[in-house]
Amino acid sequence: MTELRLRAITKRFGETIALHPVFLEVERGEFVTVLGPSGCGKSTLLRILMGITEPTAGEIHLASRRIDALPPEKRDIAMVFQSYALFPHMSVRKNLAFGLKMRKVTKDEQLRRITHALEICNLNAYVDRMPRQLSGGQQQRVALARAIVMQPSLLLFDEPLSNLDAKLRDSLRHDLIALHRKIGSTSLYVTHDQTEAMAMSDRIVVMNAGRIVEIGTPVELYRNPSHVFTASFLGQTNLLTVAADGPTAELPWGGAAVLDAPAKGTATVSLRPENITMSVAADGPGVVTSVSFMGAQAHYSIRIASSDIHVSRSGSDRLIETGSRVNITPIGPMRVLKGGSNDLA
């Protein structure tokens, strides 16, 4: 069942088009991430949903109500901010109670919801502390609990983990998803961090320059991206310009490779670093120019036919030294993309 529906949401700031008409549907209970680089329009979209920024055109429907003309407090949306935005002079309990009091929720109901939120966010030990007496991760959990007690139809997240160190971010990511499943909320999460988007989302909405480029599950978008932008923004890839002839194409360094869809003429294809085999050969056309050993994987740069190709291999394989001559061969079909310099769309 569709919980959130955006119909042609558009935003202009004078000459700047921050959002071209955006169409999006989010199912009840889904965790959807809006992913894109700085300036792509993510914050504008969030602010429009919150009711802080007015769209130039378009409609927002949430839980069968049209909400775009409603003030923020009437929209039934709660937001978790990057900066936590806790009230510094209030204890954890008071922070959680604030929004409920404003909504005139009864004392009994306040107690019930706050007790539940403290429990599921693992905050029981901190109820009487002030925000400054909490770590960044604990403050973020309070911010989340404060959003949860409102029992909103939609939870919005604005890069909520970006102020935390890598390890904490990783563990909070898991907590957040577990919580989302437990409370069955509908969540829209905004980030520029593709690892976060891949790890957490039911679906990812890839945005660039004010437009939705593509929407799909992390697996679909990583394995079968349609656009050059998606292929290069989600994970690492090698973008090659190849001469296509039906089901195969000639590689820049010679030899033919299979395409995942027939194409004619010049085509842009994606070849993931892990989808390449590499073997040492004295007369190989490639030269290893750098090796980065990352533990689980080893990343190589190969100079071949005036291109730099990235190859990754299992970290437990024998390392190939810088300067070695190598052969490289794609494994499986290469993905034909739209949006290259010679667009096939």
Ligand SMILES: Nc1ncnc2c1ncn2[C@@H]1O[C@H](COP(=O)(O)OP(=O)(O)OP(=O)(O)O)[C@@H](O)[C@H]1O
């Ligand atoms: N108030 C404003 N007036 C004029 N232009 C604006 C305004 N707010 C945003 N923009 C422009 O709209 C575009 C989208 O901005 P937005 O802040 O939504 O991007 P973003 O993806 O959230 O970026 P970031 O991740 O850096 O916050 C940008 O080109 C930005 O310069």
